[in-house]
Amino acid sequence: MSSPLATQPLSQAADLDGFWMPFTANRQFKARPRMLQSAEGLFYTDVQGREILDGTAGLWCCNAGHGRREIAEAVSRQISQMDFAPTFQMGHPLPFELAERLAEIAPAGLNRAFFTNSGSESVDTALKIALAYHRARGEGSRRLLIGRELGYHGVGFGGISVGGIANNRRAYTTLPNVDHLPHTLDLQRNAFTRGLPAHGAEQAEHLERLVTLHGAENIAAVIVEPMSGSAGVILPPVGYLQRLREITRRHGILLIFDEVITGFGRVGAAFAAQRWGVTPDMMTIAKGLTNGAIPMGAVLLDETLQDALMHGPQNQIELFHGYTYSGHPVAAAAALATLDIYQRDGLLTRAAELEDYWQQALHGLAGLPNVIDIRSTGLVGAVHLASRDNAPGTRGYEVFESCFWDGLMVRCTGDIIALSPPLTIERQHVDRIIETLGRAIQRTS
Numbered sequence: 001m002s003s004p005l006a007t008q009p010l011s012q013a014a015d016l017d018g019f020w021m022p023f024t025a026n027r028q029f030k031a032r033p034r035m036l037q038s039a040e041g042l043f044y045t046d047v048q049g050r051e052i053l054d055g056t057a058g059l060w061c062c063n064a065g066h067g068r069r070e071i072a073e074a075v076s077r078q079i080s081q082m083d084f085a086p087t088f089q090m091g092h093p094l095p096f097e098l099a100e101r102l103a104e105i106a107p108a109g110l111n112r113a114f115f116t117n118s119g120s121e122s123v124d125t126a127l128k129i130a131l132a133y134h135r136a137r138g139e140g141s142r143r144l145l146i147g148r149e150l151g152y153h154g155v156g157f158g159g160i161s162v163g164g165i166a167n168n169r170r171a172y173t174t175l176p177n178v179d180h181l182p183h184t185l186d187l188q189r190n191a192f193t194r195g196l197p198a199h200g201a202e203q204a205e206h207l208e209r210l211v212t213l214h215g216a217e218n219i220a221a222v223i224v225e226p227m228s229g230s231a232g233v234i235l236p237p238v239g240y241l242q243r244l245r246e247i248t249r250r251h252g253i254l255l256i257f258d259e260v261i262t263g264f265g266r267v268g269a270a271f272a273a274q275r276w277g278v279t280p281d282m283m284t285i286a287k288g289l290t291n292g293a294i295p296m297g298a299v300l301l302d303e304t305l306q307d308a309l310m311h312g313p314q315n316q317i318e319l320f321h322g323y324t325y326s327g328h329p330v331a332a333a334a335a336l337a338t339l340d341i342y343q344r345d346g347l348l349t350r351a352a353e354l355e356d357y358w359q360q361a362l363h364g365l366a367g368l369p370n371v372i373d374i375r376s377t378g379l380v381g382a383v384h385l386a387s388r389d390n391a392p393g394t395r396g397y398e399v400f401e402s403c404f405w406d407g408l409m410v411r412c413t414g415d416i417i418a419l420s421p422p423l424t425i426e427r428q429h430v431d432r433i434i435e436t437l438g439r440a441i442q443r444t445s
């Protein structure tokens with residue numbers, strides 16, 4: 001039976017009042033809803049039966065495309081066999097197997113996994129592990145956490161504190177022991193760069209200034225997205241991540257890469273750490289871990305971090321942290337089936353194969369009105385539009401809406417249009433994305 005929403009006029013806002021939608025202008029949405037009903041391959045179908053090309057892998061999640069039968073079957077089998085099992089003082093085989101499988105594709109050394117249910121939880125978990133690690137080694141004064149301007153690390157109190165997106169922090173209390181590096185978006189020097197921007201590696205040196213200011217003995221960790229996704233696809237300047245690694249290592253500071261978006265093939269390797277040749281001490285992951293099918297996240301970490309806490313009496317809990325659903329059997333089954341698909345279909349490196357075509361196509365939009373930058377790497381891209389005077393974000397939203405009603409799903413972050421299609425995309429779909437987006441940009445004054 002189809003849902004009542006599918007048969008009722010969508011303009012009846014009363015039908016939609018109950019659900020307070022996340023990160024959404026609720027009143028604007030409910031005045032003209034964009035309601036999806038089914039998904040298969042590269043396409044959504046909305047409740048009116050219109051086909052919408054997925055230019056965003058859902059929300060950076062569905063790297064293997066939609067409707068993957070193997071995942072559905074694994075989930076269904078697992079629910080029937082064992083719907084839930086606690087992982088506090090109990091175990092079941094799937095998360096152990098999943099931890100091993102993740103270690104096989106992660107950068108060398110990151111062979112321990114702590115499971116969560118989301119990117120936000122992964123971030124807060126990684127920050128806690130950093131603090132617990134230093135304390136266990138007798139360096140308990142290392143309490144300061146360093147994030148970066150424009151960074152997005154989810155919505156937990158830890159994540160918004162190290163995050164650097166003003167609207168996500170302003171209304172809330174944030175942690176006291178936090179500082180930030182400058183962001184690396186530099187339109188003046190890097191606009192329309194193909195690949196990683198040439199300028200800006202020196203921004204990493206700001207970390208030395210924070211070390212001087214706060215003292216290395218007080219700093220626990222630096223967390224950055226190797227490529228900022230939510231702030232509008234901000235790529236790391238050539239050499240930037242390497243410098244961060246050198247400086248953190250020199251001062252005994254842990255380096256955390258938030259790979260919630262960049263993980264699982266998005267930038268052309270399993271993880272951005274591998275694509276750009278820098279191994280952090282911890283990585284936070286989620287989204288593509290289960291192809292978005294079931295909520296799940298994880299922190300992958302260097303074994304030496306875990307080892308540091310494996311002391312004291314055997315009956316002592318080493319890390320006072322965990323979620324009821326850590327290592328949930330159904331989520332773990334979904335993740336294992338997802339990894340099978342990624343590996344069997346070569347999806348972890350497919351973005352590298354399509355990257356040139358993708359980049360070329362995207363840069364074809366360069367001459368269009370109001371386009372002030374285009375950025376891309378792997379199978380991710382952004383078209384940065386000039387903001388209207390006194391109305392930032394309105395142009396981006398109009399382009400996003402126009403794309404949707406023309407059969408293409410994109411993301412807008414302010415006036416930046418972000419693209420991250422499923423890694424199963426073919427060239428003709430790339431062309432279709434570019435044509436539809438180009439039309440929308442031209443239609444929007």
Ligand SMILES: Cc1ncc(COP(=O)(O)O)c(C=O)c1O
Nearest residue numbers: 118119120152153154258260261
């Ligand atoms: C880099 C990064 N970290 C953390 C998160 C938060 O993930 P979640 O929404 O699953 O909590 C996101 C979500 O987009 C993200 O992009």
